[in-house]
Amino acid sequence: MEKIKMGIVGAGIWGETHAHIYSTCEHAAVVSVCDRNLEKANEFASKFGIKEVYQDYREMAAKSSCDAVAIVTPDYLHADIAIAFAEAKKHLLIEKPLATTREDVYRMMESIDRNGVRAMVDLHNRWSPPFHAVKNEIASGNYGKAVNAYIRLNDTKYVPTKMLSWAAKSSIIWFLGSHSLDTLNWLLDDVPEEVYCISHKGLLQSMGVDTDDVFLSTIQYKNGAIAQMENGWITPLGNSCINDFKFNIVLEKGKFDIDASSHNLVKMTSEERIITPDPMVSNHILGNGKGLLMRAYAALWISSSAVRNFMCLLRTLCAYLWHWYVFSSPPGTAVRFKCIFDKSGVPQGSGERGHEQLRR
Numbered sequence: 001m002e003k004i005k006m007g008i009v010g011a012g013i014w015g016e017t018h019a020h021i022y023s024t025c026e027h028a029a030v031v032s033v034c035d036r037n038l039e040k041a042n043e044f045a046s047k048f049g050i051k052e053v054y055q056d057y058r059e060m061a062a063k064s065s066c067d068a069v070a071i072v073t074p075d076y077l078h079a080d081i082a083i084a085f086a087e088a089k090k091h092l093l094i095e096k097p098l099a100t101t102r103e104d105v106y107r108m109m110e111s112i113d114r115n116g117v118r119a120m121v122d123l124h125n126r127w128s129p130p131f132h133a134v135k136n137e138i139a140s141g142n143y144g145k146a147v148n149a150y151i152r153l154n155d156t157k158y159v160p161t162k163m164l165s166w167a168a169k170s171s172i173i174w175f176l177g178s179h180s181l182d183t184l185n186w187l188l189d190d191v192p193e194e195v196y197c198i199s200h201k202g203l204l205q206s207m208g209v210d211t212d213d214v215f216l217s218t219i220q221y222k223n224g225a226i227a228q229m230e231n232g233w234i235t236p237l238g239n240s241c242i243n244d245f246k247f248n249i250v251l252e253k254g255k256f257d258i259d260a261s262s263h264n265l266v267k268m269t270s271e272e273r274i275i276t277p278d279p280m281v282s283n284h285i286l287g288n289g290k291g292l293l294m295r296a297y298a299a300l301w302i303s304s305s306a307v308r309n310f311m312c313l314l315r316t317l318c319a320y321l322w323h324w325y326v327f328s329s330p331p332g333t334a335v336r337f338k339c340i341f342d343k344s345g346v347p348q349g350s351g352e353r354g355h356e357q358l359r360r
């Protein structure tokens with residue numbers, strides 16, 4: 001059976017997750033990797049048995065035999081790379097956030113449209129079992145309409161100060177706010193009409209990372225529901241999970257709460273600290289990447305042995321995943337993205353600096 005040939009741009013932490021997943025998929029194979037750090041790309045290639053190694057993504061776009069490419073570079077570097085591969089007629093799985101400026105989103109949309117390639121953003125929370133349980137109950141209608149929701153998705157300081165060398169060129173609103181907003185929109189089945197956001201800056205700056213500490217966003221949805229979103233990069237290092245992820249939603253006749261981190265599903269205690277990893281998101285079984293990431297990526301590749309099938313599957317998934325953002329389109333044409341806060345071409349609401357950042 002023919003395998004879908006994947007390329008990966010970005011041989012970093014998350015690029016490894018992609019490689020593990022595709023290597024586990026029966027009907028996918030990673031054929032090329034690119035990293036601007038050639039040594040890293042070579043190490044990555046030998047670890048995963050990848051034959052084609054590139055240092056320049058433009059060269060990879062021109063020469064690689066891949067059918068589709070996963071773009072796993074820092075947040076602010078997705079746009080030009082996605083466009084280069086779209087121009088080379090490669091399908092795209094782009095890491096979240098799609099981009100960090102509106103101009104980049106429009107440039108990407110134009111290229112994706114014109115070249116008739118498929119595009120999907122990795123917002124894998126839509127495969128999370130607890131969120132699905134809630135989604136199904138809301139959809140049943142038994143609890144009435146959603147009135148208000150709250151989502152908190154924070155990271156410990158480790159992420160901006162140690163894990164990501166490029167944190168100052170992004171922010172927690174891009175890094176985790178993208179997941180949070182997508183989850184809210186999906187569960188509330190709507191898009192925001194108005195957003196007010198404030199942010200705090202200073203703590204990370206004092207630690208040498210010039211980015212905001214935390215964003216608090218209040219969101220009014222078109223259907224009348226309201227939501228609050230908290231995204232911070234300053235949770236203390238002692239937190240038992242790298243994420244601090246909580247969610248609740250109040251409906252006319254019910255309420256649901258999710259504790260998606262530090263839930264003690266697994267608890268590991270050393271002489272120094274307690275750790276509560278989240279095996280639902282990421283884990284390894286017999287050396288293979290599993291968890292909900294696997295579900296998300298596998299849904300893309302499994303049961304598809306040829307690019308034609310892959311395109312159909314991807315279109316269906318894109319329509320499902322992006323819901324209000326993305327219009328499904330006839331076979332052979334491109335997915336069309338809608339900008340989150342710019343449905344009519346005019347930014348909604350008014351606000352201050354944090355608000356500006358959300359609307360960009």
Ligand SMILES: NC(=O)c1ccc[n+]([C@@H]2O[C@H](COP(=O)([O-])OP(=O)(O)OC[C@H]3O[C@@H](n4cnc5c(N)ncnc54)[C@H](O)[C@@H]3O)[C@@H](O)[C@H]2O)c1
Pocket residue numbers: 009010011012013014015034035036037040055056057071072073074075077095096097122123124164165166175
């Ligand atoms: N979906 C999720 O839950 C999730 C989780 C973690 C990270 N991510 C996303 O994945 C992306 C990568 O994050 P990471 O943690 O792996 O970062 P990382 O810094 O570990 O890796 C990024 C890699 O990209 C390489 N790179 C940078 N510019 C390049 C270029 N022009 N061409 C080729 N390679 C280039 C770097 O050398 C580095 O190896 C980010 O957008 C991040 O937000 C998503």
